[in-house]
Amino acid sequence: MLHYAQPIARLISELSKxxxxxxxxxxxxALHIVKMxxxxxxxxISAIQEVKEKIRRCSLCNNLADRDPCLVCSDPERDRSTxxxxxxxxxxxxxxxxxGFKGMYHVLGGVLxxxxxxxxxxxxxxxxLKRMEEGTITEVILATNPTVEGDATALYLGKLLQPLGPKVSRLARGLPTGADLDYADEITLARSLEGRRDL
Amino acid sequence: MDSSSIPSPEGWDLRVLEVTLVELLHLELENFRNLSRVSRSFPSGLNLVTGPNAQGKSNLLEALFLLSVGKSLRAHREDDLIQWGAPFARIVGRTALRDGEQTVEAVLERGGAFGIRKTLRINGTHCSRLSQFVGRTPMVHFLPSDLDLVQGEPFRRRRYLDVLGAQLHPDYLRELQSYQKALRERNHLLRTDPRESLLQSYEILLAESGSRITLRRAALVERLAPLAARFHREFTQEVENLRIEYRPSIELEEREANLLVEAFLREFARSRGQEIVRKTTLTGPHRDDLAVFVNGKDARFFGSQGQQRTASISLKLAEAGLMEEEQGDPPLLLLDDILSELDRARTRSLLAHLPGSRQILITITEEEKIRAMFTGPLSTHVIRQGEILAC
Incomplete structure (x- = not known):
C-alpha cells in the first residue's frame, strides 16, 4: 500500500482484517470513507464504539444483547419451557x-x-446444563446446521441432554418451501421422506 | 449415428452403439501445466494425440478429465496444474450432448486459503459444489498407473469405485465428502482428545454415512461384476475367468441401511479402545477393498503380472461399460499412454473391445503402432513443446 498516503494505507490495512x-x-x-x-x-465511529461499549453476552442464553438478561430472556410472554x-x-x-417460535434461545457460540x-x-x-437444572425446560430443539460440524454438535448435546429428561428434537431437514420435487437432490429427498409427517 | 464413425481394427469387430453421446467438440486451454495456449477441435472417432515424450500429451488428457470430475487424479498439488509463473489456468470444453451443446469450464487461480481457488462452471453457471459439476461430462480416464489397479494397494481400488460412483450419482460424492470430513474429525479426536462422549457423536455420523456408502459400493460392484467378467473372457479369448467381489470393512449380511448402521455402531463400540491406542478409525468404507479373482485365485496375491494387468484392463473396460448402461450413452474414453505398455496382441485385443464410444482420445508416441491396426480414418494431433501443431 505504498501508493497511498500513510493514513489511508493504515485504514486499508485495518479494514482488510x-x-x-x-x-x-x-x-x-477506505477511499469511500475519505470522501464521506x-x-x-x-x-x-460512534456506532462502532457503542457496539463495543454496550453489547455483552446475556448471562442466561449467551446471545448478544445490550441488556442482561436480554430482550427475549426478560420477556414474560415467552414460553420458558422450550x-x-x-x-x-x-x-x-x-x-x-x-x-414461528415463541420459546427461549440458547446460543452455543460455535459448533464442535x-x-x-x-x-x-x-x-x-x-x-x-445449568439452565436445565432449574427444571422449567421440558423441550429442547437442537437447531444447528445440517453439516458435519452441526450434526456432530447436535448428537453430542442430544446424548448429554436426554438423560436429564426433556423432550429433545432436531430441526426437520427437507424440501425448501416452493421447491420442485423434480429438482431436489437425492439426499434432501431421502431425508424429507424419513422426516415425513402424518396429514 | 453412423456406425462407421469409429474405424475398425483389421480383423476385429468393434462394437459401436447406435446412440452415442458425450463428444468433445472443442477444447481450449490456457496455462495448464506446459500447455500455454491450446485451441483445438476434435472430430468423432479415434483421435491420436502424438508427439515425442514430455511434450504435453498426457497433460492434454489430464485437463480434459478435470472437466469430468473437477479435479486431477495425477497431481499431488493442484497448484502444480497452473503453468509455472502464470496466475491462473483455464480449461474450457465444448461438448455435444443428446439435447444440445454444453460448455464446461474450470478455472484455477493462485491464492486463497488452500493455495488455489477453483471455479467450475457449466454453461456459464457457477457450480458452488463439486457434486453439481461431476457426472455432467462422463469420461473414463485410463492411465498407465491403472494397470496396477489389481496389484496395487486397496486405496487404488476404492478410488476406482469412487470415481465411477461419483460420476454416476452426484450424491455419492456428497456422501463421501461428508464421510471423509467426519472421519478426519474423529481421527483428530483419537489423537488429541479421545473422550468417549465426543467420539460417539462422530461414530453416529460415520455409521449413517458409512452405511450409505457401503450399500452404494455393494450395488456398484454387483453391476460391475458381470461386465468385468464378460470383458475379461473376450479379452483373454475365453482362457481366463474373472470374478470381482466387494470386501466391505464390515460383514454385509444385512442390506438394510438401519441394520447396517447398528452393525457399524456395535463395531465402533467394540474396537474403540483399540482405536484410541492406534489413534485411528479402524472400521468404515475407508478400509474397504475389492477382491479380484482370476480362475478362482486371488489375483492380487497369486496372479502373474500379466494376469494382474489384464484384469486391471477388464475393470477399466467394465467402468466404461457400466457408465454406458447407466446413462444410455458410452462415455468419452481417454487412454493415456496405455498402448505403449502393452504388447501387440493385447493392444489389438484392447482396441477391439473398447466400449462403443463415439470418441476416443489416445496418447501414443509411435502412431504407426495403431495406424497399422486400423483401416478407417483417424485424426492426429501432434503436440510439440506444449503446442498442438497445425495439420
Missing part, C-alpha cells in the same frame, strides 16, 4: 425473523470442530 473483506474491497471502502462527510464518519439451541446469534435472529481445536469446553454448554 475484516472477514470477507479482501484488499480490493478494503481499498474501495465529517458527520457520517462520526456516526460510523429452548431452541443455536450455534450463533445470527441463527437466533433468523428463527426470530420467522416469528476438533480439527479447528473447538471442543465442548469452547461452547456455552455448561451454561445450558
Amino acid at each position: 475484516m472477514p470477507t473483506v479482501g484488499p480490493k474491497t478494503a481499498q474501495r471502502l 462527510s465529517q458527520e457520517s464518519v462520526n456516526q460510523l 429452548v431452541c439451541v443455536v450455534a450463533e446469534p445470527k441463527d437466533a435472529a433468523a428463527i426470530e425473523r420467522s416469528r 470442530s476438533p480439527l479447528d481445536g473447538i471442543g465442548p469446553e469452547n461452547l456455552s454448554i455448561s451454561l445450558l
Whole structure:
C-alpha cells in the first residue's frame, strides 16, 4: 500500500482484517470513507464504539444483547419451557425473523470442530446444563446446521441432554418451501421422506 | 449415428452403439501445466494425440478429465496444474450432448486459503459444489498407473469405485465428502482428545454415512461384476475367468441401511479402545477393498503380472461399460499412454473391445503402432513443446 498516503494505507490495512473483506474491497471502502462527510464518519465511529461499549453476552442464553438478561430472556410472554439451541446469534435472529417460535434461545457460540481445536469446553454448554437444572425446560430443539460440524454438535448435546429428561428434537431437514420435487437432490429427498409427517 | 464413425481394427469387430453421446467438440486451454495456449477441435472417432515424450500429451488428457470430475487424479498439488509463473489456468470444453451443446469450464487461480481457488462452471453457471459439476461430462480416464489397479494397494481400488460412483450419482460424492470430513474429525479426536462422549457423536455420523456408502459400493460392484467378467473372457479369448467381489470393512449380511448402521455402531463400540491406542478409525468404507479373482485365485496375491494387468484392463473396460448402461450413452474414453505398455496382441485385443464410444482420445508416441491396426480414418494431433501443431 505504498501508493497511498500513510493514513489511508493504515485504514486499508485495518479494514482488510475484516472477514470477507479482501484488499480490493478494503481499498474501495477506505477511499469511500475519505470522501464521506465529517458527520457520517462520526456516526460510523460512534456506532462502532457503542457496539463495543454496550453489547455483552446475556448471562442466561449467551446471545448478544445490550441488556442482561436480554430482550427475549426478560420477556414474560415467552414460553420458558422450550429452548431452541443455536450455534450463533445470527441463527437466533433468523428463527426470530420467522416469528414461528415463541420459546427461549440458547446460543452455543460455535459448533464442535476438533480439527479447528473447538471442543465442548469452547461452547456455552455448561451454561445450558445449568439452565436445565432449574427444571422449567421440558423441550429442547437442537437447531444447528445440517453439516458435519452441526450434526456432530447436535448428537453430542442430544446424548448429554436426554438423560436429564426433556423432550429433545432436531430441526426437520427437507424440501425448501416452493421447491420442485423434480429438482431436489437425492439426499434432501431421502431425508424429507424419513422426516415425513402424518396429514 | 453412423456406425462407421469409429474405424475398425483389421480383423476385429468393434462394437459401436447406435446412440452415442458425450463428444468433445472443442477444447481450449490456457496455462495448464506446459500447455500455454491450446485451441483445438476434435472430430468423432479415434483421435491420436502424438508427439515425442514430455511434450504435453498426457497433460492434454489430464485437463480434459478435470472437466469430468473437477479435479486431477495425477497431481499431488493442484497448484502444480497452473503453468509455472502464470496466475491462473483455464480449461474450457465444448461438448455435444443428446439435447444440445454444453460448455464446461474450470478455472484455477493462485491464492486463497488452500493455495488455489477453483471455479467450475457449466454453461456459464457457477457450480458452488463439486457434486453439481461431476457426472455432467462422463469420461473414463485410463492411465498407465491403472494397470496396477489389481496389484496395487486397496486405496487404488476404492478410488476406482469412487470415481465411477461419483460420476454416476452426484450424491455419492456428497456422501463421501461428508464421510471423509467426519472421519478426519474423529481421527483428530483419537489423537488429541479421545473422550468417549465426543467420539460417539462422530461414530453416529460415520455409521449413517458409512452405511450409505457401503450399500452404494455393494450395488456398484454387483453391476460391475458381470461386465468385468464378460470383458475379461473376450479379452483373454475365453482362457481366463474373472470374478470381482466387494470386501466391505464390515460383514454385509444385512442390506438394510438401519441394520447396517447398528452393525457399524456395535463395531465402533467394540474396537474403540483399540482405536484410541492406534489413534485411528479402524472400521468404515475407508478400509474397504475389492477382491479380484482370476480362475478362482486371488489375483492380487497369486496372479502373474500379466494376469494382474489384464484384469486391471477388464475393470477399466467394465467402468466404461457400466457408465454406458447407466446413462444410455458410452462415455468419452481417454487412454493415456496405455498402448505403449502393452504388447501387440493385447493392444489389438484392447482396441477391439473398447466400449462403443463415439470418441476416443489416445496418447501414443509411435502412431504407426495403431495406424497399422486400423483401416478407417483417424485424426492426429501432434503436440510439440506444449503446442498442438497445425495439420
